[in-house]
Amino acid sequence: MRHINDAEIYEWLEPGQLLTTESIPPKYATMLEGASADYIPKAADASLKCLGVDHIDLYQLHKPFPETPIAETLGALDDLVKAGKVREIGCSNCSLAQMREAEEAVGEGAARFICVQNHYSLLKRDDEAEVLPECARKGIGFLPWFPLESGLLTGKYRLGQDHSDGSRWKDGFGGDWAFKDGEEKLQRIEALIEYSESRGHTMLELAFSWLVARDEVSSVIAGAMNPEQFRTNAAAVSWELTEKELAEVDRILVGETDRERMSWPPRKCELSFGTTSQDDNISTARPQHEGMT
Numbered sequence: 001m002r003h004i005n006d007a008e009i010y011e012w013l014e015p016g017q018l019l020t021t022e023s024i025p026p027k028y029a030t031m032l033e034g035a036s037a038d039y040i041p042k043a044a045d046a047s048l049k050c051l052g053v054d055h056i057d058l059y060q061l062h063k064p065f066p067e068t069p070i071a072e073t074l075g076a077l078d079d080l081v082k083a084g085k086v087r088e089i090g091c092s093n094c095s096l097a098q099m100r101e102a103e104e105a106v107g108e109g110a111a112r113f114i115c116v117q118n119h120y121s122l123l124k125r126d127d128e129a130e131v132l133p134e135c136a137r138k139g140i141g142f143l144p145w146f147p148l149e150s151g152l153l154t155g156k157y158r159l160g161q162d163h164s165d166g167s168r169w170k171d172g173f174g175g176d177w178a179f180k181d182g183e184e185k186l187q188r189i190e191a192l193i194e195y196s197e198s199r200g201h202t203m204l205e206l207a208f209s210w211l212v213a214r215d216e217v218s219s220v221i222a223g224a225m226n227p228e229q230f231r232t233n234a235a236a237v238s239w240e241l242t243e244k245e246l247a248e249v250d251r252i253l254v255g256e257t258d259r260e261r262m263s264w265p266p267r268k269c270e271l272s273f274g275t276t277s278q279d280d281n282i283s284t285a286r287p288q289h290e291g292m293t
Contacts, residue, residue: 035065040076044085060090060117064098071105081111092117096130115141115218122192122210122253123149123185132216141218144211148222152185155193155203159186191252201239204232206249209239213246
């Protein structure tokens, strides 16, 4: 998969929150062009040139753009597919309502979103309420981003340790969600680390393997700074969690053991990797455009 990311300009938005002229800082105002029929082909051509390829396997809309009708966006993306520049299209940071709106707007025989890429991890499970069930019903792939929560789910940050070394913990990583209520999260992470190690595994292996145990998850977007991190991440999905283990993890996280609301059994999926810190989750090849991933 060739994945292009410009996510840093969206960091102040919550999943499902719409981009508007009121919600976006002035310096990023031009990104509102990112879903228009005029802008999308230019953005795609810029990405193809940046990557040095003749097509993009998966091209994703990074955020809902209310100032452009979704039918217009889908039409432009369909033109890219028909031109052979893009093979498949997807959306990102979308709510259930936005997914359904896009589905209703697809023209007959036209390309449709085959996947949704949202924030999802052991510590961020909002999408289990609506988005993941919809993916299961419609056969839409789900790509979790931020699976390691800025390194929290690698075991890098431990309860009681000094985090005053200029790390993301100290700096708050620009208000990073991962560090909100940090001490409380560390308490849960300590329990998860203890659980993983008692079964001969690492926290990293639990973070990835728990994600791929969901049948809806098609791939996990993970960052790597070097070949060793790449190999470590690739090997981290080897723990095939049983239903009993999944229930035990739930008990640690939220005190819940009933798994009937989730779709199992576990299965394998692939990881997508890029050249970012292992603390991160997004694989990047930065294009000269905004709005598409």
